[in-house]
Amino acid sequence: MAEDIHHHNKAALTTLRQALYDYEPNAVYAALNAVFEPDAIVHLATPFDDLEGPQGLYRDVFEPLQRAIPDLERRDTIVMAGPGAIGGDWVGCCGYYTGTFVRPWMDIPPTGHQVSLRFHEFFRMEDGKVVEMQALWDIPELMLQARAWPMVPSLGREWHVPGPATQDGLVDGPYNEARSQASRQLVQDMLAGLSRFASGGVAAMELEKYWHPRFSWYGPSGIGTGRGISGFRNWHQIPFLNGMPDRRGSGGTGHFFADGNYVGFTAWPGMMATISGDGWMGIAPSGQKITMRSLDFWRCENGLIRENWVLVDLLHVYRQIGVDVLARMREFNQTRRYV
Numbered sequence: 001m002a003e004d005i006h007h008h009n010k011a012a013l014t015t016l017r018q019a020l021y022d023y024e025p026n027a028v029y030a031a032l033n034a035v036f037e038p039d040a041i042v043h044l045a046t047p048f049d050d051l052e053g054p055q056g057l058y059r060d061v062f063e064p065l066q067r068a069i070p071d072l073e074r075r076d077t078i079v080m081a082g083p084g085a086i087g088g089d090w091v092g093c094c095g096y097y098t099g100t101f102v103r104p105w106m107d108i109p110p111t112g113h114q115v116s117l118r119f120h121e122f123f124r125m126e127d128g129k130v131v132e133m134q135a136l137w138d139i140p141e142l143m144l145q146a147r148a149w150p151m152v153p154s155l156g157r158e159w160h161v162p163g164p165a166t167q168d169g170l171v172d173g174p175y176n177e178a179r180s181q182a183s184r185q186l187v188q189d190m191l192a193g194l195s196r197f198a199s200g201g202v203a204a205m206e207l208e209k210y211w212h213p214r215f216s217w218y219g220p221s222g223i224g225t226g227r228g229i230s231g232f233r234n235w236h237q238i239p240f241l242n243g244m245p246d247r248r249g250s251g252g253t254g255h256f257f258a259d260g261n262y263v264g265f266t267a268w269p270g271m272m273a274t275i276s277g278d279g280w281m282g283i284a285p286s287g288q289k290i291t292m293r294s295l296d297f298w299r300c301e302n303g304l305i306r307e308n309w310v311l312v313d314l315l316h317v318y319r320q321i322g323v324d325v326l327a328r329m330r331e332f333n334q335t336r337r338y339v
Helices: 002-012 014-021 025-035 053-068 139-145 177-194 197-205 228-243 314-320 325-332
Strands: 036-043 073-083 089-100 114-126 129-137 211-218 225-227 254-259 262-267 271-275 288-292 294-301 304-312
Touching (some): 002 073, 025 036, 025 053, 036 053, 073 262, 089 254, 089 262, 114 139, 114 294, 129 294, 139 314, 177 254, 177 304, 211 228, 314 325
Parallel strands (some): 036 129
Antiparallel strands (some): 114 129, 211 225, 254 262, 271 288, 294 304
């Protein structure tokens, strides 16, 4: 039955999640190889992009990160699973990596203090194994904690983004198909409303119909958090639409899946746009065409959306217009010395 599949898929990732919580290199390496198919497709945020399966994920990402943060620890705040609307079975994980940042990572200067690195990780499962991973890590968040972010300040609030207010993000079984379908439909109806802005303006979106009055939109570092519809509009949507009024779906394959009150969406990439108007995030409006990688979680409550966690690969956006954020960070911070 469907509920057995999704419960089994979440359970299959427990070994890896536990190994990353109690990080010990050999155990993490063994867990990655046990959970992933050897030829699994692995997409990660810029600058990593496409990796060589679990071997590349360990060698190029986890191993260097754990050298920089020796007491590295993973903390999940959401673990949910379900069938994709157009096929495939997915598990979505939201949370953060944490520990004491004592050595540089990608030349981000260490702080000597505990830091957090937010993640959204989506896993497509077949026969209890990961065959595809699409993941964004909020690298700008770590730069900001190190006071090394070289781009424009965020409009929204920068802070340690919380997990679900209801503390039930580690969704237990059995799989509730009716509730899951209702949650997914609510989110899809809300997104359809957002798409009506071009033809009918703010009123046509009917945000109050879908979002709770105390809605929280947790955007990526570099954009920040907005509270309520006004916070979302002021600190993200208005600047976003002014700078990219033609934004639209990428035409690629997107995957909606839901588990009880939680909904996930992944596409690689999920959006296309042209930077115009008065620009976006300090990017000059010279007609650059870009794609955007964005991975989302929503939590529904009593027929309304109460929380929305959003990560966008901002380093990828900047790279497409010819700005190497990491190179700029190195120039920005070259007078600092590491202990």
